[in-house]
Amino acid sequence: MIGNLLFRAFRKVETNVHELNYLFWECTTRCNLHCRHCGSDCKEASGERDMPIADFIGALKTIPRKAIPKNFTVVLTGGEPLMRRDIAEVGRQIREYGCHWGMVTNGQLYTAERQDELLRAGMGALTISLDGLEASHDWMRGRTGSYNRAVEAIRLAAAQPRLYFDVVTCVNQRNINELDGIYNLLCEIGVPQWRIFTIIPIGRAKDDPKLHLADSQFVDLMEFIKQHRQHSGRTKVTFSCEGYLGRYERVVRDAPYFCHAGVNIASVLIDGRICACPNIDRDRFSQGNIYTDNLYQVWNERFEPFRNRNWARTGICKNCKAFNLCLGNGMHNWHGACDEVINCHYRKIENSGNQ
Amino acid sequence: MKWIHNLLKCCSFSAVLFTFQACYGTPEDMLEADATCTIHVVDASGKDIPNVEVLVKNNASGDKLYADTTNGAGMAFIKEYMACSVVNLKFELRPLENADFQPKDTVIMGLSEQITITLDHK
Ligand code: SF4
Ligand code: SF4
Numbered sequence: 001m002i003g004n005l006l007f008r009a010f011r012k013v014e015t016n017v018h019e020l021n022y023l024f025w026e027c028t029t030r031c032n033l034h035c036r037h038c039g040s041d042c043k044e045a046s047g048e049r050d051m052p053i054a055d056f057i058g059a060l061k062t063i064p065r066k067a068i069p070k071n072f073t074v075v076l077t078g079g080e081p082l083m084r085r086d087i088a089e090v091g092r093q094i095r096e097y098g099c100h101w102g103m104v105t106n107g108q109l110y111t112a113e114r115q116d117e118l119l120r121a122g123m124g125a126l127t128i129s130l131d132g133l134e135a136s137h138d139w140m141r142g143r144t145g146s147y148n149r150a151v152e153a154i155r156l157a158a159a160q161p162r163l164y165f166d167v168v169t170c171v172n173q174r175n176i177n178e179l180d181g182i183y184n185l186l187c188e189i190g191v192p193q194w195r196i197f198t199i200i201p202i203g204r205a206k207d208d209p210k211l212h213l214a215d216s217q218f219v220d221l222m223e224f225i226k227q228h229r230q231h232s233g234r235t236k237v238t239f240s241c242e243g244y245l246g247r248y249e250r251v252v253r254d255a256p257y258f259c260h261a262g263v264n265i266a267s268v269l270i271d272g273r274i275c276a277c278p279n280i281d282r283d284r285f286s287q288g289n290i291y292t293d294n295l296y297q298v299w300n301e302r303f304e305p306f307r308n309r310n311w312a313r314t315g316i317c318k319n320c321k322a323f324n325l326c327l328g329n330g331m332h333n334w335h336g337a338c339d340e341v342i343n344c345h346y347r348k349i350e351n352s353g354n355q
Numbered sequence: 356m357k358w359i360h361n362l363l364k365c366c367s368f369s370a371v372l373f374t375f376q377a378c379y380g381t382p383e384d385m386l387e388a389d390a391t392c393t394i395h396v397v398d399a400s401g402k403d404i405p406n407v408e409v410l411v412k413n414n415a416s417g418d419k420l421y422a423d424t425t426n427g428a429g430m431a432f433i434k435e436y437m438a439c440s441v442v443n444l445k446f447e448l449r450p451l452e453n454a455d456f457q458p459k460d461t462v463i464m465g466l467s468e469q470i471t472i473t474l475d476h477k
Contacts, residue, residue: 100384124384164382
């Protein structure tokens with residue numbers, strides 16, 4: 001109880017101060033895989049051109065150096081960032097401006113030579129996706145052989161002590177029974193952290209029942225994470241930030257649930273729009289555009305819907321007793337008219353009746 | 356508000372509250388400076404050699420990263436060497452007043468907080 005009050009006070013301070021320290025750059029929407037769950041419908045040859053480096057760096061430089069905290073991290077995302085040949089150059093320019101940088105990749109183009117080049121450009125954080133054992137991963141990613149390449153990339157990254165590295169897995173009907181196998185594999189490789197999330201029912205994923213967990217399976221997943229956090233394997237298991245988890249709060253991840261979108265997280269999207277996490281409804285929540293606005297000014301003066309979530313008191317959230325802790329779940333769970341949250345993790349847990 | 360935020364940030368017990376990663380993002384890169392290490396320059400008997408210029412280079416690209424001079428205890432503090440992530444650094448040491456010692460080039464292939472390099476007499 002006191003812990004919750006203190007946490008809410010902390011969240012209030014953080015929101016009022018809203019220090020920007022995590023900036024996504026959707027640097028391309030080209031991709032070399034065809035994932036079933038991808039919200040962004042990326043293609044090998046995307047209709048959108050990659051944003052030129054100078055455009056992004058120009059936007060980054062609107063943030064005064066003195067406003068850049070020590071751990072400020074620029075996260076390159078896509079699409080598949082490694083489809084661009086100039087990522088190392090981007091990284092160097094980000095480092096020169098005093099920021100850290102990292103990248104989310106599917107691992108298909110992540111070779112030893114590429115890793116070396118990126119490390120030399122100051123890459124400090126990396127996330128690689130692995131969505132199951134071989135058949136399930138290849139099914140999910142839409143390409144035979146993609147599992148083997150991802151695992152090779154994971155081996156390379158895990159052997160590199162400089163990197164803050166983790167593997168992410170999107171849990172679904174196909175891979176939920178493979179969690180032990182994936183865990184053993186990651187421990188054997190020496191991956192420091194495994195982060196698990198579930199699928200947001202948007203884009204291609206919305207109408208694919210194989211991608212969604214039943215409420216009881218979701219609770220099984222919570223139990224899996226809970227158990228694996230209790231024994232000291234080489235790989236730490238954690239659940240993503242995606243939603244408020246009621247009785248599993250502080251059990252399946254270190255910190256209490258807090259959607260940092262627009263509080264500490266911003267993004268520059270492929271067309272220059274300024275938003276927060278790239279999985280948020282960009283038509284609804286974008287706050288400006290780097291081609292017409294000053295990124296830092298937008299950060300300081302807009303982002304109101306992210307910092308005051310009272311608008312989320314609607315639909316099932318309206319009279320929810322957990323609202324003060326949940327604030328209507330992660331921002332990425334609100335799309336379109338935003339009259340109803342599309343995913344409530346707390347209810348899944350409560351509904352399952354599994355204690 | 357800002358001072359409470361800064362105070363909390365300094366408290367190690369609250370560090371966990373400040374580290375996060377978005378679902379589709381990476382962990383934060385928490386390395387303080389890019390890396391910091393101490394170069395300790397000694398002679399063959401282990402005695403400190405002061406006033407040696409230490410130049411750190413990225414061995415792969417040849418970029419100069421940092422130059423410092425050892426103090427009285429033979430120490431040079433290397434504060435910023437981002438390419439250390441590739442753990443392939445070249446140290447060039449040039450004695451500025453100890454004419455008895457030979458300059459030395461040495462390549463380091465492993466990260467370590469303190470690196471001891473021995474200079475040889477001419
Ligand atoms: S109903 Fe809304 S506020 Fe309540 S737990 Fe679910 S998402 Fe959160
Ligand atoms: S929008 Fe979603 S992914 Fe982003 S911080 Fe909030 S919960 Fe996490």
